[in-house]
Amino acid sequence: MVTWRCRFSDLVRSGLSPIRGIRLPCLSEGGDAGISGVELPGEWSLQLLQALEWKRFEELGAAYFEMKGHAVQMTGLGADGGVDCYLYGRGGGVSKPLGAVQCKARRSSRIGVRPVRELLGIMTDVGCPLGIFITTTTYTAEAEQFAVGKHIQLLVGNRFLSLIQSLPADEQGELLARATAGDHWTPSSPRCGTKLILRTARRGKRVGSQFWGCKNYPGCRYTMQVGAA
Numbered sequence: 001m002v003t004w005r006c007r008f009s010d011l012v013r014s015g016l017s018p019i020r021g022i023r024l025p026c027l028s029e030g031g032d033a034g035i036s037g038v039e040l041p042g043e044w045s046l047q048l049l050q051a052l053e054w055k056r057f058e059e060l061g062a063a064y065f066e067m068k069g070h071a072v073q074m075t076g077l078g079a080d081g082g083v084d085c086y087l088y089g090r091g092g093g094v095s096k097p098l099g100a101v102q103c104k105a106r107r108s109s110r111i112g113v114r115p116v117r118e119l120l121g122i123m124t125d126v127g128c129p130l131g132i133f134i135t136t137t138t139y140t141a142e143a144e145q146f147a148v149g150k151h152i153q154l155l156v157g158n159r160f161l162s163l164i165q166s167l168p169a170d171e172q173g174e175l176l177a178r179a180t181a182g183d184h185w186t187p188s189s190p191r192c193g194t195k196l197i198l199r200t201a202r203r204g205k206r207v208g209s210q211f212w213g214c215k216n217y218p219g220c221r222y223t224m225q226v227g228a229a
């Protein structure tokens with residue numbers, strides 16, 4: 001039986017926890033050198049959030065909670081499909097996570113109910129009392145209704161932006177530097193984590209059209225539609 005005691009506001013407020021037992025991996029190294037002359041954004045904005053590729057956005061979500069003083073454990077590629085990281089609070093030695101975080105970067109489409117259901121499924125399996133879903137856009141009405149009364153916070157892009165903007169200036173700056181280091185726009189392969197590259201279909205129905213393919217092809221055959229993430 002899970003005791004539902006922890007609230008999102010508690011997690012955000014408990015930014016003083018000194019526990020740093022679990023270290024975050026560094027944010028992704030930039031892939032190939034970016035386009036030269038690209039101007040790095042000087043401040044946080046919704047446009048910047050929406051420009052981040054999916055993996056960088058997940059890392060940003062984890063880095064944000066680390067800034068708030070939580071010990072954060074990322075689940076890694078291919079781990080629990082519905083959760084990107086777990087949050088642990090103060091009090092050391094607590095083996096169970098207080099929060100399960102799912103981050104989904106979107107350019108324009110809304111988040112439907114399915115990934116929110118998946119998050120709840122994992123919270124239940126793990127015995128995690130709180131779920132936090134973060135996206136760069138918004139949620140469908142069905143997703144919002146589903147989350148009601150289930151201890152899941154659905155953060156829209158603007159809300160996450162305002163949380164970042166309420167951090168002290170130096171922490172905002174550090175998050176910005178980490179989120180925009182190197183190539184932060186080219187999507188990564190969810191199978192192997194390396195940056196995808198644009199390829200042109202040589203045959204089939206979509207001959208001549210571009211798609212994202214993995215650098216590790218044929219070792220990794222992952223492909224993604226352009227504009228999907």
Ligand SMILES: [Zn+2]
Nearest residue numbers: 189192214220
């Ligand atoms: Zn790959």
